[in-house]
Amino acid sequence: MRELDHTHDPGRRSWVESSVPGTDFPLQNLPLGVFRRVGQGEEWRAASRIGESVVDLLAMARGGLLGNWFTRRADLFVGPLNRLMGAGPTVASRLRRSLSEALDATGSVGRDARRRSPVFLHEASDVELRVPADVGDYTDFYASISHATNLGSMFRPDNPLLPNYKWVPIGYHGRASSIVVSGTDVRRPRGQVTVAPDGPPRFGPSERLDYEAELGFFVGRGNALGETIPIAAAQDNLFGVCLLNDWSARDVQAWEYQPLGPFLAKNFATTVSPWIVTWDALRPFRAPAYARGTADPTPLPYLYDEDDQATGGLAISLTVELRTARMHAEGLPPVQLSRARASDLYWTPAQLLAHHASNGCNLQPGDLLGSGTISGPTKESRGSLIELTWRGAEPLTLPTGETRRFLEDGDEVLLRGRCERDGFVAIGLGTCSGRVIGCDD
Amino acid sequence: MRELDHTHDPGRRSWVESSVPGTDFPLQNLPLGVFRRVGQGEEWRAASRIGESVVDLLAMARGGLLGNWFTRRADLFVGPLNRLMGAGPTVASRLRRSLSEALDATGSVGRDARRRSPVFLHEASDVELRVPADVGDYTDFYASISHATNLGSMFRPDNPLLPNYKWVPIGYHGRASSIVVSGTDVRRPRGQVTVAPDGPPRFGPSERLDYEAELGFFVGRGNALGETIPIAAAQDNLFGVCLLNDWSARDVQAWEYQPLGPFLAKNFATTVSPWIVTWDALRPFRAPAYARGTADPTPLPYLYDEDDQATGGLAISLTVELRTARMHAEGLPPVQLSRARASDLYWTPAQLLAHHASNGCNLQPGDLLGSGTISGPTKESRGSLIELTWRGAEPLTLPTGETRRFLEDGDEVLLRGRCERDGFVAIGLGTCSGRVIGCDD
Numbered sequence: 001m002r003e004l005d006h007t008h009d010p011g012r013r014s015w016v017e018s019s020v021p022g023t024d025f026p027l028q029n030l031p032l033g034v035f036r037r038v039g040q041g042e043e044w045r046a047a048s049r050i051g052e053s054v055v056d057l058l059a060m061a062r063g064g065l066l067g068n069w070f071t072r073r074a075d076l077f078v079g080p081l082n083r084l085m086g087a088g089p090t091v092a093s094r095l096r097r098s099l100s101e102a103l104d105a106t107g108s109v110g111r112d113a114r115r116r117s118p119v120f121l122h123e124a125s126d127v128e129l130r131v132p133a134d135v136g137d138y139t140d141f142y143a144s145i146s147h148a149t150n151l152g153s154m155f156r157p158d159n160p161l162l163p164n165y166k167w168v169p170i171g172y173h174g175r176a177s178s179i180v181v182s183g184t185d186v187r188r189p190r191g192q193v194t195v196a197p198d199g200p201p202r203f204g205p206s207e208r209l210d211y212e213a214e215l216g217f218f219v220g221r222g223n224a225l226g227e228t229i230p231i232a233a234a235q236d237n238l239f240g241v242c243l244l245n246d247w248s249a250r251d252v253q254a255w256e257y258q259p260l261g262p263f264l265a266k267n268f269a270t271t272v273s274p275w276i277v278t279w280d281a282l283r284p285f286r287a288p289a290y291a292r293g294t295a296d297p298t299p300l301p302y303l304y305d306e307d308d309q310a311t312g313g314l315a316i317s318l319t320v321e322l323r324t325a326r327m328h329a330e331g332l333p334p335v336q337l338s339r340a341r342a343s344d345l346y347w348t349p350a351q352l353l354a355h356h357a358s359n360g361c362n363l364q365p366g367d368l369l370g371s372g373t374i375s376g377p378t379k380e381s382r383g384s385l386i387e388l389t390w391r392g393a394e395p396l397t398l399p400t401g402e403t404r405r406f407l408e409d410g411d412e413v414l415l416r417g418r419c420e421r422d423g424f425v426a427i428g429l430g431t432c433s434g435r436v437i438g439c440d441d
Numbered sequence: 442m443r444e445l446d447h448t449h450d451p452g453r454r455s456w457v458e459s460s461v462p463g464t465d466f467p468l469q470n471l472p473l474g475v476f477r478r479v480g481q482g483e484e485w486r487a488a489s490r491i492g493e494s495v496v497d498l499l500a501m502a503r504g505g506l507l508g509n510w511f512t513r514r515a516d517l518f519v520g521p522l523n524r525l526m527g528a529g530p531t532v533a534s535r536l537r538r539s540l541s542e543a544l545d546a547t548g549s550v551g552r553d554a555r556r557r558s559p560v561f562l563h564e565a566s567d568v569e570l571r572v573p574a575d576v577g578d579y580t581d582f583y584a585s586i587s588h589a590t591n592l593g594s595m596f597r598p599d600n601p602l603l604p605n606y607k608w609v610p611i612g613y614h615g616r617a618s619s620i621v622v623s624g625t626d627v628r629r630p631r632g633q634v635t636v637a638p639d640g641p642p643r644f645g646p647s648e649r650l651d652y653e654a655e656l657g658f659f660v661g662r663g664n665a666l667g668e669t670i671p672i673a674a675a676q677d678n679l680f681g682v683c684l685l686n687d688w689s690a691r692d693v694q695a696w697e698y699q700p701l702g703p704f705l706a707k708n709f710a711t712t713v714s715p716w717i718v719t720w721d722a723l724r725p726f727r728a729p730a731y732a733r734g735t736a737d738p739t740p741l742p743y744l745y746d747e748d749d750q751a752t753g754g755l756a757i758s759l760t761v762e763l764r765t766a767r768m769h770a771e772g773l774p775p776v777q778l779s780r781a782r783a784s785d786l787y788w789t790p791a792q793l794l795a796h797h798a799s800n801g802c803n804l805q806p807g808d809l810l811g812s813g814t815i816s817g818p819t820k821e822s823r824g825s826l827i828e829l830t831w832r833g834a835e836p837l838t839l840p841t842g843e844t845r846r847f848l849e850d851g852d853e854v855l856l857r858g859r860c861e862r863d864g865f866v867a868i869g870l871g872t873c874s875g876r877v878i879g880c881d882d
Contacts, residue, residue: 137618142701155700162699163639172701173614173708177578177803178666187667189800192741198604203741203799225619225710226628252800258603259596260583260613261702264800267614269666300633300644358644359630359693359705362618 007100008284010425015105015114016121018051024418024428025049030099031275031430032057032240034080035127044130046077046084049275049430050103052124057099059120065113066098080134081218081276085239086365088221089279092239096280129274131181132242133218133366138179138270139356140214140246140370141171145290145346147375150387155254166296169303169347169355174246174370175267182243182273182432188409188439189268191252199255205439206249208392209407212373213320213383213415215342216244216272217349220279222363229357231305234350237363240276241314241349243415243432244370247271250386250406272368273415273432281427285419287313287343289351302358303351312348316429317341318374318417320383325410326400334414335398337388340374340381409438448541449725451866456546456555457562459492465859465869466490471540472716472871473498473681475521476568485571487518487525490716490871491544495568498540500561506554507539521575522659522717526680527806529662530720533680537721570715572622573683574659574807579620579711580797581655581687581811582612586731586787588816591828596695607737610744610788610796615687615811616708623684623714623873629850629880630709632693640696646880647690649833650848653814654761654824654856656783657685657713658790661720663804670798672746675791678804681717682755682790684856684873685811688712691827691847713809714856714873722868726860728754728784730792743799744792753789757870758782759815759858761824766851767841775855776839778829781815781822850879 006012007028013019014027025031031049035056036042045058058077061070070076076084076091084091104110142148145165152160164170180186188209192201220239223229229237246266253265289309298304305312318341321334347355349369357363373383382388385406389395392405407413413436417429447453448469454460455468466472468491476495477483486499499518502511511517517525517532525532545551583589586606593601605611621627629650633642661680664670670678687707694706730750739745746753759782762775788796790810798804814824823829826847830836833846848854854877858870 137616139704152700164642164696164699167640167642168633168697170697170701171704173616173704175578175614175802176617177805177808180666187801190669191800192609199608200738201605201608201741203743225621228631249800255605256609256611257700257702258605259593259698259702260611261698261700263580263612263614264797264802267802268800297641300642302644356705359632359690359709360628361616361705361708364618367618 004283007096008424010423013105014050014103015110016050016053016103018053020051023051024430025051026425026427027100027103028425029277029281029427030096031277031281032081033132033274033276034130037122037126038128044079046081048099054122054124054127056120056122060102063116063119065102065116065120066095069094070098080366081132082134082366085133085218085220089236092278093280096278129181131179131272132274132276135176135179135366135368136364138174138176138368139171140174140372141169141352142372143169143345143347143352144372144375146344146377147373147383147387150375150382154391169352172261174270178267179270179272182271182434184271184434185437186247186269186271186434187437187441189249189252190439191249191264192255193251194255201255206251207406208250209436210248210250210385211407211413212246212248213318213340214244214246214373215316215318215371216242217369218276219363219365219367219369222365222367223357225362226360228360229354231303231308231350231354234353235279237353238279238349240278241282241429242276243273243417243429245271245413245415245432245434246370271432271434273430275430277427277429282314282419284421284424285315286311287315289313289348290346299351303354308348308350312350313345314342315421316417316419318415321414323412323414324398324400324402326402328412332400338380338382340376340383342371342374344376345371345374407436409436411436445724448537449865451864454546455491455544456551457491457494457544459494461492464492465871466492467866467868468541468544469866470718470722470868471537472718472722473522474573474715474717475571478563478567479569485520487522489540490565493565495563495565497561497563501543504557504560506543506557507536510535511539521807522573523575523807526574526659526661530677533719534721537719570622572620572713573715573717576617576620576807576809577805579615579617579809580612581615581813582610582793583813584610584786584788584793585813585816587785587818588814588824588828591816591823595832610793613702615711619708620711620713623712623875625712625875626878627688627710627712627875628878628882630690630693631880632690632705633696634692635696642696647692648847649691650877651689651691651826652761652848652854653687653689654759654781655685655687655814656757656759656812657683658810659717660804660806660808660810663806663808664798666803667801669801670795672744672749672791672795675794676720678794679720679790681719682723682870683717684714684858684870686712686854686856686873686875687811712873712875714871716871718868718870723755723860725862725865726756727752728756730754730789731787740792744795746791749789749791753791754786755783756862757858757860759856762855764853764855765839765841765843767843769853773841779821779823781817781824783815785817786812786815848877850877852877
């Protein structure tokens with residue numbers, strides 16, 4: 001693991017007033033996204049976020065506020081973040097240092113930036129955000145052993161965890177075109193559904209619509225077709241992390257998924273949070289890789305790296321909240337359904353990346369890897385409704401008296417992520433939300 | 442089905458001299474691709490192909506040789522074909538008529554074009570070709586019931602064809618980044634492979650590398666997220682067809698594919714032919730949909746259209762040829778391994794498209810749908826080595842005396858496609874070739 005630097009120093013504060021203690025976005029975070037002001041006909045451009053403010057990086061670069069290097073390379077901040085992602089980890093670290101200095105409450109650079117802040121600082125409520133990169137390919141993994149065991153127990157009670165699980169990071173290709181940014185309504189899909197395992201099916205609205213709480217990892221530089229990314233180099237090819245909701249129609253999935261995996265059950269929408277917390281920002285919040293049991297296999301050499309084993313995990317806690325239409329109408333806050341830890345994932349992000357490229361598959365800047373549903377070993381840490389209600393057999397009762405087996409129209413699902421460690425300023429991933437609307441709404 | 446028009450008239454001939462009887466690319470074909478001249482530092486641009494000549498559509502449009510409409514919209518011919526695909530079927534038909542007239546041996550338009558042909562006509566050997574569109578998402582189906590039955594018999598002898606097969610078009614998302622154009626070498630992948638179903642695996646070169654002979658369907662206009670493409674409108678959203686080789690590492694696949702489907706076994710390379718035969722060009726070569734047995738279910742209403750049932754299939758024959766390194770060194774021609782018919786597919790291309798969008802998944806111009814391996818009911822029509830050698834148990838003996846269970850380094854696989862019907866000029870899809878190179882070559 002590379003050294004922590006002064007950008008992580010807990011004593012540092014920003015001159016941006018909304019950067020108050022407890023915010024997801026203090027000076028120590030500095031996530032990256034893409035924004036434009038609402039209704040101005042503007043082009044999309046790169047931004048950071050601090051407190052309740054959005055920082056226009058293109059304007060800062062053009063104004064010389066990020067240093068000469070970025071003034072020359074202001075093109076990196078035009079449009080989606082793919083070019084910045086492809087510029088590599090040295091550029092990402094340089095940007096973090098420059099931005100941290102400019103937003104620092106002390107020092108002449110920060111004072112100068114503060115004076116010129118009308119040029120680049122916007123209220124978060126005045127801007128719109130998009131999916132931060134053009135995602136060329138989206139891959140979803142299955143890295144939570146508790147989730148895999150839970151699902152396996154339902155579908156294959158005699159054989160919950162398949163023999164390959166502890167050896168090979170299981171993943172599949174998802175749909176890139178239907179990735180949407182937090183806040184986008186999600187239409188309930190129609191599909192072929194059946195209750196009996198052998199059919200016949202009916203075609204109609206999914207009655208078992210679910211969410212899956214995941215992290216998303218954006219690829220940085222990547223690799224050429226036919227080349228690989230060795231496990232020791234994998235960290236340098238990870239740009240950052242977002243929240244990800246892999247909406248799933250369980251009744252469609254159960255009928256269609258054999259033998260080639262999920263397809264229409266999942267490709268109608270995937271929601272991501274707008275702010276990417278960079279790999280640099282996560283440095284204080286690294287954790288050991290999953291503690292395997294003595295009977296579990298050691299990772300094969302192409303997936304084994306001592307540094308990754310020691311610090312390749314992520315100490316991110318992930319919560320799921322639900323707000324029904326009734327809760328919304330009555331002004332009630334969302335209710336928390338679960339809380340899980342990314343450090344419970346069986347595979348580290350670096351292992352997922354190294355595995356993905358191990359056959360020569362080319363990963364490109366802006367490609368997105370989902371962790372798979374993050375569930376822990378306890379019931380309170382189950383990251384999907386199918387797990388929380390055990391396939392609908394144990395409905396949830398909400399504070400309003402409403403019950404849920406699966407999602408109903410009008411339900412809003414909110415994911416939140418948070419990193420905390422003694423001696424460091426906590427940072428957050430913001431919110432990833434989506435509301436279910438009816439088939440014909 | 443729309444009417445045939447004069448562009449299909451068998452009496453028409455082109456002034457392009459290499460457009461000789463028997464060519465894959467007579468005046469009645471006019472496929473579309475993207476080219477640039479070798480070593481000239483040129484931009485990629487749209488082309489057609491006739492005989493041994495490549496037709497620069499951008500130059501024709503700018504020169505007024507395709508009519509005023511295309512002169513104004515010459516931008517449609519810059520770069521990959523996505524914009525042209527998104528312009529819809531009326532524009533595609535208009536282009537076919539204009540181009541057919543310009544290349545016709547009779548008439549003043551053809552005479553004028555012939556005189557000015559140095560501006561837009563190139564020898565095929567002087568140009569390079571690329572994947573004709575930027576493929577946003579690539580989906581591979583499993584539409585051959587014979588292939589599904591063959592594979593099922595090997596992996597689940599007691600249950601070869603799963604209960605869902607005859608109801609739901611099975612498909613999965615593939616990898617867009619590793620789609621390469623015909624002629625690109627394919628590096629043998631490494632991966633986790635195992636002989637025993639329960640492991641443990643070893644990591645190393647795949648020893649069961651295979652091809653899969655498929656057709657690829659390019660999406661035209663597509664649909665917005667949350668909308669659908671009704672089956673009756675599906676034809677108008679299909680732009681054209683190419684040949685597709687879905688390279689597969691069978692030993693990796695067997696170990697990794699449960700429960701989420703194929704991943705690294707297939708995403709290291711997918712080869713497509715450079716010329717897209719348009720939906721218009723295929724009109725004379727339509728066939729009835731698969732003749733279901735009396736015990737088979739009728740397609741559900743969202744997959745049923747009378748016109749599609751009558752003429753939604755494709756009378757395309759697909760052959761696979763193999764040329765080993767030894768055959769190449771000795772100047773021997775490739776040997777034919779199989780010949781299958783696309784009309785044996787259980788689902789029509791329109792059904793695949795309508796199903797894909799039935800849940801609101803957005804399809805975009807240039808998206809690619811693979812048919813899945815096309816096999817027929819006879820041994821001679823099996824479209825992959827795993828089927829031809831029955832998982833390696835029945836090796837093939839080649840004319841050189843060499844044997845093959847799976848592909849070896851230096852083997853070149855060539856797919857060819859051909860459409861023939863009495864009373865019409867036959868057209869072809871050209872060649873889709875790729876040579877296997879070693880892991881470290």
